[in-house]
Amino acid sequence: MVKRPARRSRWSRAFLYVFLTFMALVWLVPVVSAIYAAFRPYAETQKYGIFSLPKALTLQNFKDAWTQGNMTHTFRNTMFIVIPSIVLILFFSSTMAFAVSRFSWRFNVALLLLFTAGNLLPAQVIFQPLFQMFKATPWPDLLSDTDTGSLLGTKIAVIIVHVAFQTGFCTFVLSNYMKTIPKELGEAALVDGASVSRQFFQIIMPLCRPVLAALATLEFTWLYNDFFWAVVLLNQGDERPITSSIANLGGQFFSNDNLIAAASMIVAMPTLIVYLALQRQFIGGLTLGANKG
Amino acid sequence: MEAEITAPVETAAVPPVGRRRRRRYSQLSRGDKITLWLMAGIPTLVHVVFVWVPAFMTISLSFTKWDGLKLGSWQLIGFRNYWAIFTVFDGKFFPALFNNVLLLVFLSLCSIVGVLFAYLLDKNIRGSAIYQSIFYMPVVLSLAIVGFIWKSVMYSPRQGLFNVVLGRTEQGNQIDWVGNAEKIFEFHIPGLDTPLGLTKNFAAILIAMAWRHIGYVMVLYLAGLKSVDPAMREAAAIDGCNEWQAFRRVIFPVMKPINVVVFVITVIEALRAFDIIFALKSPPGTKVLGVLVRDNLVGEGGGQVGLGSAYGVVLLLLCLGFIIWYLFNNYREVET
Numbered sequence: 009m010v011k012r013p014a015r016r017s018r019w020s021r022a023f024l025y026v027f028l029t030f031m032a033l034v035w036l037v038p039v040v041s042a043i044y045a046a047f048r049p050y051a052e053t054q055k056y057g058i059f060s061l062p063k064a065l066t067l068q069n070f071k072d073a074w075t076q077g078n079m080t081h082t083f084r085n086t087m088f089i090v091i092p093s094i095v096l097i098l099f100f101s102s103t104m105a106f107a108v109s110r111f112s113w114r115f116n117v118a119l120l121l122l123f124t125a126g127n128l129l130p131a132q133v134i135f136q137p138l139f140q141m142f143k144a145t146p147w148p149d150l151l152s153d154t155d156t157g158s159l160l161g162t163k164i165a166v167i168i169v170h171v172a173f174q175t176g177f178c179t180f181v182l183s184n185y186m187k188t189i190p191k192e193l194g195e196a197a198l199v200d201g202a203s204v205s206r207q208f209f210q211i212i213m214p215l216c217r218p219v220l221a222a223l224a225t226l227e228f229t230w231l232y233n234d235f236f237w238a239v240v241l242l243n244q245g246d247e248r249p250i251t252s253s254i255a256n257l258g259g260q261f262f263s264n265d266n267l268i269a270a271a272s273m274i275v276a277m278p279t280l281i282v283y284l285a286l287q288r289q290f291i292g293g294l295t296l297g298a299n300k301g
Numbered sequence: 302m303e304a305e306i307t308a309p310v311e312t313a314a315v316p317p318v319g320r321r322r323r324r325r326y327s328q329l330s331r332g333d334k335i336t337l338w339l340m341a342g343i344p345t346l347v348h349v350v351f352v353w354v355p356a357f358m359t360i361s362l363s364f365t366k367w368d369g370l371k372l373g374s375w376q377l378i379g380f381r382n383y384w385a386i387f388t389v390f391d392g393k394f395f396p397a398l399f400n401n402v403l404l405l406v407f408l409s410l411c412s413i414v415g416v417l418f419a420y421l422l423d424k425n426i427r428g429s430a431i432y433q434s435i436f437y438m439p440v441v442l443s444l445a446i447v448g449f450i451w452k453s454v455m456y457s458p459r460q461g462l463f464n465v466v467l468g469r470t471e472q473g474n475q476i477d478w479v480g481n482a483e484k485i486f487e488f489h490i491p492g493l494d495t496p497l498g499l500t501k502n503f504a505a506i507l508i509a510m511a512w513r514h515i516g517y518v519m520v521l522y523l524a525g526l527k528s529v530d531p532a533m534r535e536a537a538a539i540d541g542c543n544e545w546q547a548f549r550r551v552i553f554p555v556m557k558p559i560n561v562v563v564f565v566i567t568v569i570e571a572l573r574a575f576d577i578i579f580a581l582k583s584p585p586g587t588k589v590l591g592v593l594v595r596d597n598l599v600g601e602g603g604g605q606v607g608l609g610s611a612y613g614v615v616l617l618l619l620c621l622g623f624i625i626w627y628l629f630n631n632y633r634e635v636e637t
Contacts, residue, residue, distance in 0.1 A: 024421060031418070032435045038512065039438065041454045041462055057465045058454065100347065103340035111329075111337055119345060121628055126352040128565070128624045130573035132594040133613040136369070136606055137358035138351065139598075144372060172351035175344050204333040208340070233443030235576040240599060254449055255580065265453040265460060272449045276442050283441040287434065290441075291520055 046070065046270035053266060069270035077253035077271055086249040089163050090231045093170040094224055100171065101178035101223075102216065106208050109183040110194055120183065123176035131173075131236050138169060139240065163247050166237050174230070178223050181293070185219045186212060222293030225286045229279045250275050356617065363610035369598070375607070382611035392495040394612070397588045399497040401619075404507065404589065405571035411511045412567050415518025420548065422519070423526040433523065436516040444513065445580035451509040452479055452581055478505040482586030500586030506577060514570065518563050525559035526552070558630075565627045572620050590616045 045058055047065045056063075073079070104123075108116045142159040149157055159165045189212065197207045213220075238252045254271045257263075283290055329337070363382055367375035386394050418436060422429050439447060455462050456478035463478060464470045479502050487498025529552055537547040553560070575591035583592050590612060597609030 024424065024426070028421060028426065028432050032432050035435050035439070035512070035516075037462070038450050038455055042450045045454050045460075053460045057470060058460050058462060059465050100344040104344040107337045107341035119341065122345070122353070123348060125624050125628055126348055126356075128569055128620065128627070129352065129356060130569075130591060130613075130616055130620055132573065132575065132591045133359055133617045133620075134352060134355035135595075136362065136598050136610060136613070137355035140369070140372065141355070168347075168351055172347050175348055176352075179344070198328075204329065204336045204340075229441050233441075233446070235443055235445040235580065239579065240595065251443055251445055254445070263453075265457045268449050268453040272446050272453070276446050279441045279443075280438070283438070284434070291437070291524070 042269040042273055045266045046273050048266060050264045050266045069264075069266050070274060073257065073267055073271035073274055076257055076267075077250075077274075078256075079250060079253060079274065081246075082248055082250040082253040085163065085247050086232060086251070089166050089170070089249055090228060093167045093174070093231050094227050096167070096171045097174045097178055097227060098220055098223060101175045101182050102213060102220070103208065104175065104179045105182035105186050106212055108179075109186040110191075110207075110212070111204075120180060123179050127173065127176035127180075135237075135240050138165075142241070161242055161247060163242075165241050166234075166249075169237050169241070170231055170234070174227060178227070181223060182216065182219060185216060189215055218289075218292075221286075222289045225282060225289045226293035228282055229290070232279055359610045359613050359617070362606055363614045365607045365610075367606040368604045369606040370604070378607065382607045383615075385608060386611055386615065390608075391493060393588070393593060394615075395490075395493055396495060396497060396586075397590050397593050400503055400587065400589045401572060401574070403499055403503070404510075404574055405568060407507045408510070408514050408567045408571050411514045412518045412563055414511075415515040416522050416563070418515065418519040419522035419526055422523060433520070437520050438516070439513040440517045440520070442513070444510070444576035447509055447513050448506075448577040448580040451505075451512075455509075456505055478502065479581055480584055482584065484586075502584050503587045506581070506587055510574075510577060514567075517566070521563055521566075522556070522559060525556050529555055561627060561630050565623060568623045569620065572616060572623075590619075 041058060044062075045053060046069050047067070048062055049064060049066055049068065052063055053060070104119075108119055139160065142162075142165045145159040146157060147159045147162060147164070193211055194207055197211055202210075233251060234249070235251045238249045239255075242248050242252070254268065254275060257267060257271055362375070364377060364379060365375040366378045366381075422432055426432065442450070453461075458464060458475040458477045458480075459470055461478070464476055467476070469476050481501040483501050484496070484498035485501055485504060487496040489496045533551055533555065534547060537551045542550065573591055574589050575595070578587050578589060578592055579595070581587070583596075588596075594609050594612045594616060597605045597612060
């Protein structure tokens with residue numbers, strides 16, 4: 009009588025491990041086969057299929073993907089978009105979160121609502137007016153790789169959109185975090201005659217370092233992965249980021265699957281490395297947001 | 302100045318919340334007030350100008366006819382764009398809308414699977430971190446990359462994994478997973494010329510999306526489960542709850558904030574889907590609203606700003622309901 013539940017639970021536990029391991033293996037299949045395909049010549053997998061044992065392993069696909077996708081250039085573009093965006097997003101959202109959470113006045117909740125709602129709007133809904141706004145804003149071609157004479161097609165346009173969109177999410181996370189810092193800390197500084205900006209830079213910001221790290225990791229992958237804005241705002245220019253460079257690979261009628269797999273792996277590499285190296289921050293940032301955002 | 306700064310000590314004794322807040326703000330010096338206004342004002346301005354103003358402009362543009370070339374050359378035409386969407390272009394609009402609906406239903410099912418994974422991984426599993434990393438890995442890839450990976454190694458007609466497993470790699474009997482717009486099921490709605498249904502290639506895209514969505518939900522849910530007080534589970538066990546009852550009656554209600562987040566993420570993802578379909582060059586039968594908006598604005602046959610904006614507004618209205626519901630839920634927590 010007493011034994012039965014124990015035995016049953018042992019069986020169910022074994023079943024649990026089998027199930028999870030099986031699912032984990034299934035989950036790995038696309039990435040592992042993409043890596044495997046990327047290392048093999050196209051002619052060979054065409055002939056023997058993707059399951060066959062390799063006759064030759066080669067880096068040629070990676071080399072071709074890199075040169076055909078112009079990845080030295082597009083990767084540089086991505087970095088010139090992503091890094092300034094993250095710095096601006098984190099700066100703006102910290103100041104905003106600081107102001108609304110530490111010195112709450114009437115607009116506090118209203119502003120947070122505005123930001124969160126804006127953050128959830130589908131990008132497709134706002135892009136046409138943005139497109140027109142950027143097109144109508146003159147911008148010297150000297151400062152960008154385009155010849156439109158306007159902000160359209162420049163990295164700056166994409167940076168602006170990212171900042172406007174992502175600041176909402178980060179403000180939400182940061183203000184939730186800042187609320188947990190005791191008010192007395194700020195009050196003590198005020199009594200000592202510290203200005204608001206000093207309180208921000210010297211007291212609050214250092215305490216927010218873990219959250220900022222988490223948000224930076226999360227934003228890096230989101231912005232790096234951005235495809236929509238890259239396609240609609242940078243389509244014609246020389247300023248394309250790396251995500252859209254895969255779309256250029258291969259011809260209209262012929263596509264080398266192994267080449268695409270190699271290109272996908274190259275493009276995925278930075279985010280995978282960031283994820284594996286900073287997993288804790290990454291998931292921390294995501295769940296911080298999930299608590300309220 | 303001096304007197305103002307000491308004020309908090311007095312009010313701290315009996316703080317009527319509203320008044321105390323206001324006074325604290327008014328204690329600040331002029332310079333500090335300006336700093337605070339700038340701190341909150343500049344980000345708000347950027348957000349409003351580049352998110353909300355365009356949203357309202359889209360609404361206005363949806364009542365116009367405009368080729369998008371010259372500012373000011375638009376003509377007001379009232380609701381004609383909406384009329385066109387629901388009648389002339391119904392053959393495009395309703396299948397796309399239906400694809401969004403299918404996506405929503407399917408991703409909701411995936412969310413349940415994600416919750417199940419989270420629940421199982423929360424059971425003191427040895428190597429739980431490894432399982433987590435594996436299930437979560439697709440989430441760090443962009444949906445466009447997910448599309449490329451699945452298209453090139455899973456769905457490729459000649460050498461793709463599915464066809465290899467099914468033995469359908471020969472010319473002639475190959476299955477073209479991404480190109481096949483045949484319907485798995487379809488039905489007619491009276492008044493609509495085009496039947497609605499699920500095309501085979503859209504189903505293929507759904508499966509690729511599931512790969513990513515399940516891990517996302519799993520991580521969100523797992524974090525929530527970790528914060529559930531173990532005493533509650535024990536209490537449930539002592540009261541003789543079986544596992545399903547404990548989940549249904551104890552854990553699920555406690556997880557309400559996370560449930561809301563998961564639900565909203567699912568809905569929003571389903572409504573704004575774009576990347577994966579566009580990355581696969583939006584094959585016939587896989588159009589969703591997000592792709593239609595874009596097609597009318599820039600793609601081939603683009604330059605129909607009014608019509609594209611009207612599609613956008615329909616999408617906006619669909620999202621807005623959920624956004625408001627979400628904020629309403631959130632708002633109550635922010636208040637407390």
